[in-house]
Amino acid sequence: MKNYQRVLFPYAYNILGSADDAKDAIQDVMSAFLTANHEHVGNEKNYLIRSVINRAITIKNKKKKLRYGDVWLPEPVATEGADTQADLKDIVSYSLLILLEQLTAKERAVFILKEAFSYSHEDISGVLSTTVETSRKILSRAKEKLKQQPASTRPKTGSSSEVLHHYIAAIRARNIEQLEALLSQDIAFHADGGANMNIVAKYLSGAHEVSGLLLYIYDKYQTGFFIIPAEINHEPSLLFYSGSTLVSCQVFDLSPEGKILRINTIIDPEKLKNIQLPVR
Numbered sequence: 001m002k003n004y005q006r007v008l009f010p011y012a013y014n015i016l017g018s019a020d021d022a023k024d025a026i027q028d029v030m031s032a033f034l035t036a037n038h039e040h041v042g043n044e045k046n047y048l049i050r051s052v053i054n055r056a057i058t059i060k061n062k063k064k065k066l067r068y069g070d071v072w073l074p075e076p077v078a079t080e081g082a083d084t085q086a087d088l089k090d091i092v093s094y095s096l097l098i099l100l101e102q103l104t105a106k107e108r109a110v111f112i113l114k115e116a117f118s119y120s121h122e123d124i125s126g127v128l129s130t131t132v133e134t135s136r137k138i139l140s141r142a143k144e145k146l147k148q149q150p151a152s153t154r155p156k157t158g159s160s161s162e163v164l165h166h167y168i169a170a171i172r173a174r175n176i177e178q179l180e181a182l183l184s185q186d187i188a189f190h191a192d193g194g195a196n197m198n199i200v201a202k203y204l205s206g207a208h209e210v211s212g213l214l215l216y217i218y219d220k221y222q223t224g225f226f227i228i229p230a231e232i233n234h235e236p237s238l239l240f241y242s243g244s245t246l247v248s249c250q251v252f253d254l255s256p257e258g259k260i261l262r263i264n265t266i267i268d269p270e271k272l273k274n275i276q277l278p279v280r
Contacts, residue, residue, distance in 0.1 A: 010090035015056040017074035060105035071202040073192035075271040094233035107142040160236035183207040194268030
């Protein structure tokens with residue numbers, strides 16, 4: 001059953017964007033499965049996958065109504081070592097998770113199953129108890145909402161480690177020109193502090209404006225932090241530690257040319273608690 005939990009996690013997490021909610025969905029399904037008569041179940045694994053997907057859709061619909069604030073970012077998941085761990089390999093990129101917030105829970109499920117897990121529409125119709133034609137229509141509607149954005153579940157190519165090295169160097173040197181040169185002109189900065197954390201800015205755009213904000217945040221809060229490069233949801237990231245406590249995570253969306261298009265900053269302690277990477 002423990003192995004099943006690893007298999008089920010990417011399905012639930014990709015739909016929900018929250019590791020805690022994904023674990024809750026899996027726990028609900030596993031508890032019901034273990035206490036029920038399942039002699040009729042022909043394929044245990046497929047039954048549990050189907051049940052978790054539908055449970056995740058239900059939870060997602062409820063969560064949409066309960067959100068607070070005007071900036072919400074998905075819970076980050078460390079994906080270092082994904083090449084050898086199938087459950088991590090199936091986690092979609094952070095950029096895609098953000099795009100998927102534009103979809104309904106069912107649209108998101110169909111999109112994930114087709115694009116990330118390569119399900120056929122026949123398989124999807126069986127999982128969601130619908131028709132093949134309905135599955136096709138839902139996928140078409142989802143893609144239209146996403147404006148044909150690529151559904152990549154793999155790391156972006158390019159020298160991301162070099163970009164992060166220059167980014168850290170520019171911030172530590174307080175060199176706004178050097179920092180600004182790393183950013184795209186229309187860069188977007190988003191920050192999620194959760195329900196109880198006060199943050200400097202939830203959203204800002206523009207290379208000059210974002211550079212100034214990043215330097216202000218560093219001088220005001222981060223000068224004593226350890227900064228560790230990491231891979232979060234298959235994308236280049238920085239983890240900011242105060243001692244052994246992870247206090248902030250920045251996930252970067254890079255262009256093929258290596259410009260920083262978007263910085264997603266997660267400060268909410270509830271969203272950081274599941275990242276288990278040692279301070280080096």
